[in-house]
Amino acid sequence: MTATAIEHGPEHGHAADDHHHAGESGLATYLENTRRNRLGMWLFFASEAFLFLALLVTRFYLWRGPHGEVVRPELDQFAGLVVTAVLLLSSYFMNRAEVSIANDKRTDFLTSLLITAFLGTAFLVGVVVWEWGMFPGIVKGHLKPTDGVFGAVVFGMTGMHALHVLSGVILILNVWWLGRKGHFSGERHWGVEACAIYWHYVDLVWIFFYPAIYLIGTTIDVPH
Amino acid sequence: MSLFTLGIARGLLGQVLGMVIGMLLTCAVRILLGWEAWAAEPAWTVGAVCSIIGFLLGVGSLDDWLKWTKGIPTPLHHGPPVDKPAWTRYFSVDYNHKVIGVQYTVWGILLLMVGGTVAMIFRTELARSGLQFLGLDLYNSFIGMHGMIMIFAILLGVGGMANYLVPLMIGAEDMAFPRLNALGFWFNVPGSVLLLLSLFVGGWDAGWTAYPPLSARGPIGYQLFFLGVFAIGLSSIVGSLNLLVTLLRMRPEGMSLFRMPIFCWAVFATSLIQLTATQLIGTSFLMVSVQRALGMGFFDPRGILGEVSPMVGGGDPVLFQHLFWFYSHPAVYIFVLPGLGIVSELLPVFSRKPLFGYKWIALSSMAIAIVGFLVWGHHMFVSGYNDILRIPFMYATLLVAIPTGVKFFSWLGTIWGGKVHFDTPMLFVLGAISVFLIGGLTGPILATVPTDFPLHDSYFVVGHFHATMFGGFVFPFFAALYYWFPKVTGRMYNETLGKIHFFIMTPAFWVQTLGQMGVGVMGMRRRIADYDPTLGAGQIESWQLAVTIAGFAIAFGVMLMLWNFFQNAEVGAAAGDNPWRSRSPEWQIPSPVPEHSFPAPLHVVGEPYDYGLADAGYVTTASTGDD
Known part of the structure; x- marks a missing residue:
């Protein structure tokens, strides 16, 4: 029996993850594959939602005062507000990138991606330097991971979220690099769409995390 | 080479x-x-x-x-x-789903043997009171190891059946994401290696549930154990995602959801649980892991305000139990739903009758999956959580009996008046029903708060759990292995050896599970290396010995099955394309299945389980070429 390597033409209609490579004639296959990919992506989000929900449950379960009231530690409100604004702004540019490639405006597409990646990186720097105080020479943080449940939850939630932002930035830079090499078109840009909805999703998670960490509950003094 | x-x-x-x-x-x-x-x-x-x-x-x-x-x-x-x-x-x-299905199944059986061997070791220790040859730490590591390896083995077995069968049953060329499918399998290998490796860096002595504070202070083995579970969990998540997309988007024209083979419904319900709940065991173990590594005190009750108000800022080990059981209870439905789907799938074939109440069976799987998310607290009746939570968790747990009962009655309705053929797969299906009934009937006893209190953490729980796992997974899995062996290899296994396997394993399992419940009622605690020989009016040692002998008999039966398969995979009698006269799509194509399963798209022309009705077709594989 001889083995054969088969290219995916339209008549084989295989492999949803084979998106960039089907020939021009395979648009129907490409669209069906994109539908599968999209469903897969949303199922992935559903799965991830349970991770983030678990962290939110942990926060409201553990941050309780002496009488069971909801409390939160004193954090840098200005830092929180700035990084949140930066992240929300980045979602606008991510959307602009996706709309641009859908309309074959390649320059706008690439510029918007770079701005998104820059804002995402700014968010990461804000969290790591400003809020975590990883570089005490620049900014001294408010909490250490070892500060009871307050340190644990702040670092747990922002850490898990930052990990997602970091992977999103890497994804955006990868898409930007491929876009510069001429990948993606108005008709075929599932890679960009996936990257965009992932970025919006990570944003959406922060919209729940920000008030949970920074706003809800009465402040409590955490001694070090 | x-x-x-x-x-x-x-x-x-x-x-x-x-x-x-x-x-x-x-x-x-x-x-x-x-x-x-x-x-x-x-x-x-x-x-x-x-x-x-x-x-x-x-x-x-x-x-x-x-x-x-x-x-x-x-x-x-x-x-x-x-x-x-x-x-x-x-x-x-x-990337071929049939290869990946076999990889999953074989790796699952290997782990089943490792887990079984570990069980035989500590079961031998338990045959007599006193400590004979196992130290206390090693005993503790072994019971946890038996639990977690078996969970891996079951997840792999489920993955094997689902990956091999689902695309064939819905006439799809492959899974929706073949690369993700392969990745899903390969996560399992490093995961299993880490789990076994953990024994050599101190093991882990808190059982498979790894409750803190013990797991937050035990040996380094815990970290490897957590990461092993992480790897297997990732496999579960990407595997279930793949199955859901395959089931939702790759069915052929005319195959509505209620015209799928019933096993696909079981896989659908299972995948919904796996996709979502698995995150919670990952999160809870990750939290213990970072508590150990970075001192983040999620579950460390020492407060930060000292004398003023000692509890403020302190973590809570009970939170771990909530997060952990939010996965680990639905997980048992991940284990049993595909098995129950196999029972529903095989009964009509061997009874030559339509499946009784197809829609009800399909929806009962979904109902079990949904209710399964609301019952985790019954593992925590004595954990010290708020008393008021016990009542809703008790009622929610008892609610599971309703969709499970639907399945039982539908199985009875299917067999009733049928022309029943007692081939080995059918015997294992009937064995599964009998064993799952034992597990099912002892469930409400443990779900009810007042009866759970005295039985909690006793061997009664062990007996109940093993009955549900054997009835819900092991027996149906073996039935599936015998049933689809001719499809995978093109050869027939030895029917006599198969029947001997069944008639050794089934009574042995009844002895084992009822024996475990018996020693539990006598006062034997679970996860304890030694026991008082005067328990049960001095009878407990002979009961323990009976359970141990039954365990070895089961192991012998399993070896017999593997030998049977090994012997006949290459040289057994040719089985033909459809030895069971099944209507399911996978039996309408050659055995073993060719590289591209179906020569042409399937056409669905009728209901899947109209056995015994004249001229009732289900699918045609009308080929356009000369295949």
């Missing part, structure tokens, strides 16, 4: 290298921070993370995605590898 043409050998080498690189990386960072270079726990933990990545890179499961990041086209390769013997595809990354 060198050993390293096999993907798995390259993967294991990559795992070792990853471990070493991870350890060196840890040392380097520690030196940079000005700390002492070597610290065992961080080194092993980072090493273990890198070892999983090392394995995946080594085996080649990430190759295509790495090419995508560079924009290199990656056409899917069909068929055995070009420049290597055909059998090597089973030991390397292969």
Whole structure:
């Protein structure tokens, strides 16, 4: 029996993850594959939602005062507000990138991606330097991971979220690099769409995390 | 041909290298921070993370995605590898769902044997009171190891059946995401390696549930155990995602959801649980892991305000139990729903009658999956959580009996008045029903708060749990192995040996499960290495001995089955394409299934289970060419 390597033409209609490579004639296959990919992506989000929900449950379960009231530690409100604004702004540019490639405006597409990646990186720097105080020479943080449940939850939630932002930035830079090499078109840009909805999703998670960490509950003094 | 043409050998080498690189990386960072270079726990933990990545890179499961990041086209390769013997595809990354299904199943059976061997060791220890040859720590590690390895084995068995059967049953060419499918399998190998490796770095002595505070203070083995579970959990998540997309988007024209083979419904319900709940065991174990590694006190009750108000800022071990059981209870439905789907799938074939109440069975799987999310608290009746929570959890748990009862009555309705053929798969299906009934009837006793109190943490729970796992997974899994063996190999197993296996294993299992419940009622605690021989009016030792002998009989039966398969896979009598006269799509194509399963798209022309009705077709594979 001889083995054969088969290219995916339209008549084989295989492999949803084979998106960039089907020939021009395979648009129907490409669209069906994109539908599968999209469903897969949303199922992935559903799965991830349970991770983030678990962290939110942990926060409201553990941050309780002496009488069971909801409390939160004193954090840098200005830092929180700035990084949140930066992240929300980045979602606008991510959307602009996706709309641009859908309309074959390649320059706008690439510029918007770079701005998104820059804002995402700014968010990461804000969290790591400003809020975590990883570089005490620049900014001294408010909490250490070892500060009871307050340190644990702040670092747990922002850490898990930052990990997602970091992977999103890497994804955006990868898409930007491929876009510069001429990948993606108005008709075929599932890679960009996936990257965009992932970025919006990570944003959406922060919209729940920000008030949970920074706003809800009465402040409590955490001694070090 | 060198050993390293096999993907798995390259993967294991990559795992070792990853471990070493991870350890060196840890040392380097520690030196940079000005700390002492070597610290065992961080080194092993980072090493273990890198070892999983090392394995995946080594085996080649990430190759295509790495090419995508560079924009290199990656056409899917069909068929055995070009420049290597055909059998090597089973030991390397292969994107055909039939190969992946076999990989899952074989790896699952291997783990089943490892887990079974561990059980035989501590069961021998328990045959007499006093400590004969196992130390206390090793005994503790072994019971946890038996539990977790068996869970891995069951997840792999479920993955094997689902990956092999679902695309064939819905007439799809392959799974929706073949690369993700392969990745899902290969996660399991480094995960199992880490789990076994954990025994050599101190083991873990809190049982498979790994409750803190014990797990937050025990040996380094915990970190490897957590990461092993992580790897298997990732496999569950990507595997279930793939199955859901396949089921939702790749059915042929005319196959509405209620015209799928019933096993697909079971897989659908299972996948919904796996996709979502698995995150929670990952999160809870990750929290313990970072508590150990970084001192983040999620479950450390020591407060931060000291004398003023000692509890403020303190963690809570009960939170761990909530998060853990939010996965680990639905997990038992992950284990049993596919098995119950196998029972529903096989009964009409061997009774030659339509499946009784198809829609009700399909919806009962969904109902079990949904209600399963609301019952985790019944594991925590004595944990010290708020008393008021016990009542809703009790009622929610009892509610599970309703959809399960629907399944039982529908099975009875299917057999009733049928022309029943007692081939080995059918015997195992009937065995499954009898054993699952034992497990099902002892469930409400444990779900009801007042009766749970005296039985909690006793061997009664062990007996109940093993009855549900054997009835819900092991017996149906064996039925499935016998039933689809001719489809996978094209050969027939030895029917006499199969029947001997059944008639050894089934009574042995009844003795084992009822014996376990019996010693539990006598006062035997679970997870205890020794017991008082005067319990049960001095009868407990003979009961324990009976359970141990029954356990060995089951092990003997399993070996008989594997020998039967091994003997007949190559040289057994040719089975023909459809030895069971099934209507399901996978039996309408040749055995073993060719590389491209279906020559042409399926056409669905009728109901799936109209056995015994004249001229009632289900699918046609009208071919346009000369295939």
